Amino acid sequence: MFTVTSADGTEVRAHDSGSGPVILIVPPGMDDGTGYRKVAAALSESYRVLVLHRRQYRLDLPSPCSFADEIADVKAVVEELGEKALIFGHSSGGYLALECLAAIPKAFYAGAVYEPPVPLDRLAGGEFLPAAQRAVAAGHPGKAMQIFTRDMVGLPPWQARLIGVLVGLFPKMRRMAPRQIADVAAMDALGFRLSSFQSLSAPVLLIGGDRSPRHLDARLDALSRVLQNSDQVVLRGQGHSAQSGAPQELAAAIAAFYSRALLSA
Incomplete structure (x- = not known):
């Protein structure tokens, strides 16, 4: 190390x-x-x-x-x-x-x-970031990751739902999900x-x-x-x-x- x-x-x-x-x-x-x-x-x-x-x-x-x-x-x-x-x-x-x-x-x-x-025409999180942040604050990391993968990354809704379920099932992913939303916020803070x-x-x-x-x-x-x-x-x-x-x-x-x-x- x-x-x-x-x-x-x-x-x-x-x-x-x-x-x-x-x-x-x-x-x-x-x-x-x-x-x-x-x-x-x-x-x-x-x-x-x-x-x-x-x-x-x-x-x-x-x-x-x-x-x-x-x-x-x-x-x-x-x-x-x-x-x-x-x-x-x-x-x-x-x-x-x-x-x-x-x-x-x-x-x-x-x-x-x-x-x-x-970012090109919109920020990485953009208008979807507040909803993901609210989900994190409410203790719903799976929902936050569903918003992230569907609305920010652009994955199909069914795939985003599956990822949300997986995040809810695995403790490490649950703990990492808020960090992913914070990462998006850090990118958005840079602007274009x-x-x-x-x-x-x-x-x-x-x-x-x-x-x-x-x-x-x-x-x-x-x-x-x-x-x-x-x-x-x-x-x-x-x-x-x-x-x-x-x-x-x-x-x-x-x-x-x-x-x-x-x-x-």
């Missing part, structure tokens, strides 16, 4: 494996880092891989937290490493990775993101940030699945038009959870991109 102290005194934790050039993985919502074990295992054959246990999803820490808090955590990690890295983030972790590239650009050779919900990524000069790999909701593909396309130096990869047969559906394929895409970025650095 890799640990370091963030600017406000909070201990930052990351699972540490492998050796070589560093890849820092910033997981998506509802993930304490364990969802990326298979991807990390594949990458650690050639790289040192740090999988961040994001502050937003640390059940031992108070909630909510801001993106500024999590950027500070990433800054503490890379300063402790003392070397440049590649940062990879998934979903809200991908949005956070982009913000880290903008805030501390000298820390990274390159970045890669999987379907970050960078697409144009701010025009200044990024580091190469960025945009990864998506061809079975994901179409609005996620539209966000990747918008990022490709804004970023100075980007490439895109589509994982066939995958949706928003390629870390579990195709971990080897996802790891291979990240590794190949990082190899090219290191050669051109």
Whole structure:
């Protein structure tokens, strides 16, 4: 386990494996880092891989937290490493990775993101966020996650209902669900940030699945038009959870991109 102290005194934790050039993985919502074990295992054959246990999803820490808090955590990690890295983030972790590239650009050779919900015509939570927050406050995390997955992510209603039921059944998911809604609120607090990524000069790999909701593909396309130096990869047969559906394929895409970025650095 890799640990370091963030600017406000909070201990930052990351699972540490492998050796070589560093890849820092910033997981998506509802993930304490364990969802990326298979991807990390594949990458650690050639790289040192740090999988961040994001502050937003640390059940031992108070909630909510801001993106500024999590950027500070990433800054503490890379300063402790003392070397440049590649940062990879998934979903809200991908949005956070982009913000880290903008805030501390000298820390990274390159970045890669999987379907970050960078807002285009509306915020990630938007008009649906208050209803989800009320459900959390009323002690109904399953209902909050149903609102999140149906109205914010865009999953079919039947699938959103199933996720709501599962959240109600599993204690860890019940405890993590309010953190997911807090994560959306943290993203919404940033406002519309697409144009701010025009200044990024580091190469960025945009990864998506061809079975994901179409609005996620539209966000990747918008990022490709804004970023100075980007490439895109589509994982066939995958949706928003390629870390579990195709971990080897996802790891291979990240590794190949990082190899090219290191050669051109």
